[in-house]
Amino acid sequence: MAAWPAAAQDGYPNRPIKLVVPYGAGGGTDQIARLMAEKLQQRLGQPVVVDNKPGAGTVIGSEYVSKQPADGYTLLLTTSGLTSAPVMMAKVPFDPVTSFTPIAPLAIMLISLSASNDVPASTVPELIAYMKAHPGKLNYASYGVATTNNLAMTLFNQRAGVQSTHVPYKAGAQALPDLVSGQVQLMFDSMQTSGPLIKAGKLKTLALATSARSPLMPEVPTVAEAGLPGFAFEPWFGLFGPAGLPAPIVNRLNKEINSALKEPEVLQAMRIQYLTPTPGSADKMRELVRKDLAYWAAAAKVAGVQPE
Structure with missing residues (x-):
C-alpha cells in the first residue's frame, strides 16, 4: 500500500466520506449501504453519504472509485458483480484486483x-x-x-x-x-x-441458489438438489477503496465495520434482509475477490459465454 503522510492518517476522517454504490437507489445493495453508512457515521464522527452510480452492470460506479484519490474519502460498497464484469464485458476500465484496496467483507446474500x-x-x-x-x-x-x-x-x-x-x-x-x-x-x-x-x-x-439449504429458509430446496447438481450462486457484499489506500485507514475502517457487524441492531436488520454477516479482515476480502474471479471465469467457460 502507498505511503501517506502520518498527519493525514492520524486525523482521518476530518471531512465527509462518499460511499459509492454501483447500483440504483432502492435495491438490495443500496439498503445495506445505507445501513453501513449510518453505522460508520456514528463511529467515525463524520457524515457518510451514499452516492448511487448505477449503469453498465457495476462498471460505472466502480470505475469512478478506481480513479479517485486513495485518501479514504471515496469508498466503494459493491457486490460480486465487481468480479463478473471482466468475464461478461470485452473491455472493463479497471482490474478487480489491482485497481482497488479491499477493506472488509460485509455479508453473503441469499x-x-x-x-x-x-x-x-x-x-x-x-x-x-x-x-x-x-x-x-x-x-x-x-x-x-x-x-x-x-x-x-x-x-x-x-x-x-x-x-x-x-x-x-x-x-x-x-x-x-x-x-x-x-x-x-x-x-x-x-x-x-x-x-x-x-x-x-x-x-x-x-x-x-445456495450450496446447501439455508437456515433462513430451510423449507426451500436448492437449485442443485432440485436437478442441477453443483449449481451454486452465493454473492457477497464488500467494502473497497481505490488502489493504494494506506494501511492505517484500511485498518480503521475494517475495525469499525467489524464492530458494526456485531451490533444487535445490524444483526437483526440483516436477518430481516436474508443476509448472513461475514466479519473479517481485508485479506479475507482480497481472497474472496480472487476466488470469485476464478469461479466466474470457469462458469463462463462452461456456459459458453463470450464477453460483449
Missing part, C-alpha cells in the same frame, strides 16, 4: 430463483420441463450484462439445456415491478428485494 406468478411451474424440474417445451418463451431480468445474476441465469440455461431471453435493467427496483407484472418471468435475485414480494404472494421462489 439468492432466490424468483418467478412471476404467471409462470406455470412451482419447482425447478417443472420450470425446466416448461422451458424445454417452449424454447425462448420466457424472459429473465438482470441488473445488467456484466452482473452475476445474468451470468447465473446463463449458466442455469446451459446446465438445464433450455433457452430464455435476457432483459437487462439498471437496478432491482426497476426489474421487480416488471417481474411482478409478468413483463419478465424469471430472475436470480437477492431475497432482500424479492423476499417481501414472495411473502406477499406477488412472486414465487422456485429454489435457492
Whole structure:
C-alpha cells in the first residue's frame, strides 16, 4: 500500500466520506449501504453519504472509485458483480484486483430463483420441463450484462439445456415491478428485494441458489438438489477503496465495520434482509475477490459465454 503522510492518517476522517454504490437507489445493495453508512457515521464522527452510480452492470460506479484519490474519502460498497464484469464485458476500465484496496467483507446474500406468478411451474424440474417445451418463451431480468445474476441465469440455461431471453435493467427496483407484472418471468435475485414480494404472494421462489439449504429458509430446496447438481450462486457484499489506500485507514475502517457487524441492531436488520454477516479482515476480502474471479471465469467457460 502507498505511503501517506502520518498527519493525514492520524486525523482521518476530518471531512465527509462518499460511499459509492454501483447500483440504483432502492435495491438490495443500496439498503445495506445505507445501513453501513449510518453505522460508520456514528463511529467515525463524520457524515457518510451514499452516492448511487448505477449503469453498465457495476462498471460505472466502480470505475469512478478506481480513479479517485486513495485518501479514504471515496469508498466503494459493491457486490460480486465487481468480479463478473471482466468475464461478461470485452473491455472493463479497471482490474478487480489491482485497481482497488479491499477493506472488509460485509455479508453473503441469499439468492432466490424468483418467478412471476404467471409462470406455470412451482419447482425447478417443472420450470425446466416448461422451458424445454417452449424454447425462448420466457424472459429473465438482470441488473445488467456484466452482473452475476445474468451470468447465473446463463449458466442455469446451459446446465438445464433450455433457452430464455435476457432483459437487462439498471437496478432491482426497476426489474421487480416488471417481474411482478409478468413483463419478465424469471430472475436470480437477492431475497432482500424479492423476499417481501414472495411473502406477499406477488412472486414465487422456485429454489435457492445456495450450496446447501439455508437456515433462513430451510423449507426451500436448492437449485442443485432440485436437478442441477453443483449449481451454486452465493454473492457477497464488500467494502473497497481505490488502489493504494494506506494501511492505517484500511485498518480503521475494517475495525469499525467489524464492530458494526456485531451490533444487535445490524444483526437483526440483516436477518430481516436474508443476509448472513461475514466479519473479517481485508485479506479475507482480497481472497474472496480472487476466488470469485476464478469461479466466474470457469462458469463462463462452461456456459459458453463470450464477453460483449
